[in-house]
Amino acid sequence: MRILLITTHLNHGGIASYVVSLAKGLKERKHNVIVASSGGTLVEVLKKYEIAHEKIDITTKSELSPKVLFSMAKLFNPLRDNDIQIVHAQTRVTQVLSFWIDKIYGIPQVSTCHGFFKPRLSRIKFPCWGRKVIAISEAVKTHLIQDLKVRSENIELVYNGLDARQFPQYSSEQIQESKKWIGLKPGAVIGNIARLSSVKGQSYLIEAMSEVTKRFPDAQLLFVGDGKIKEELLAKVHELGLSKNVIFIPSIQDTSSVLALMDVFVMCSLAEGLGLSIMEAEAMGLPVVATNVGGIPELVKDNQTGILVGPQDSASIAKAIISLLEDRQSARQLGVNAQKNIRENFTLGNMITQTEKVYESVIT
Known part of the structure; x- marks a missing residue:
């Protein structure tokens, strides 16, 4: 498969480590993987494993930031040139970005929910979780269903894993x-x-x-x-x-x-x-x-x-x-x-x- 993983940044932390481990594991299984983010210390790890990185300016927490549109435009060529089949988002703002990629370019979106979020109206009315949501624990899955009103059939439990x-x-x-x-x-x-x-x-x-x-x-x-x-x-x-x-x-x-x-x-x-x-x-x-x-x-x-x-x-x-x-x-x-x-x-x-x-x- 041809996969684009999108996250806000690749500085040290749980989500960045997850993205790098996932990219590495997918590449070892012969998938074509690209990671898009605003950059960070772990970009060097991607280079070590010869995993492509596309730098986008997505350093914002605002769902309405123009950076979302600019990032989508920046990703047009990588999406087209690599014939990407899946866009996998990791954070709220990259979920919104991936949602628009799915809607405009027709590339299926998947998101991973890494934690707990306040059930703001925007998250419920404009969820942007994609066609499937990965929950990293049963507790997160319950939170998605009860607090964020995500349908259970759209959620898959996938525990994080270590090498x-x-x-x-x-x-x-x-x-x-x-x-x-x-x-x-x-x-x-x-x-x-x-x-x-x-x-x-x-x-x-x-x-x-x-x-x-x-x-x-x-x-x-x-x-x-x-x-x-x-x-x-x-x-x-x-x-x-x-x-x-x-x-x-x-x-x-x-x-x-x-x-x-x-x-x-x-x-x-x-x-x-x-x-x-x-x-x-x-x-x-x-x-x-x-x-x-x-x-x-x-x-x-x-x-x-x-x-x-x-x-x-x-x-x-x-x-x-x-x-x-x-x-x-x-x-x-x-x-x-x-x-x-x-x-x-x-x-x-x-x-x-x-x-x-x-x-x-x-x-x-």
């Missing part, structure tokens, strides 16, 4: 060298990989850390990511006297190398479609503490593959982290179970196969 080859084992020497480079001292490492945003709940993890350090004074919290609330989080760290226990580093492409440094992975989101970084942590065999919201319980089975806690509950987060640091054997077993779950149920191969079936259903 196990991207999550190797690291030697103790490599781990110690990386810890030294980042500035981590001896002691347990609790990690979080996410954009720094209120919806990701990092402030509750910092509050929890003030309790964790009472039991484990040498414990360190490593935040990996960028975002608008970094200064706010830094102020909270200083206020709680945790400056020696909390480290921030920017987003990185190779998440496995930093996950290898962690003893416990924590995700404190207030809402989450599924949780790519949770999947990555589980793929590395890490015990996970995560909030019981959105699609997370489909990834983390309480006391089987991790520990679930309530959102905005710093005390419960701290209790869960402390329990894992106190009982390393149980923590290791949770990690083993989590890794097995990912390797059996959340593979990139499964994701590609199911996505191919969605494409086939709209072009036949």
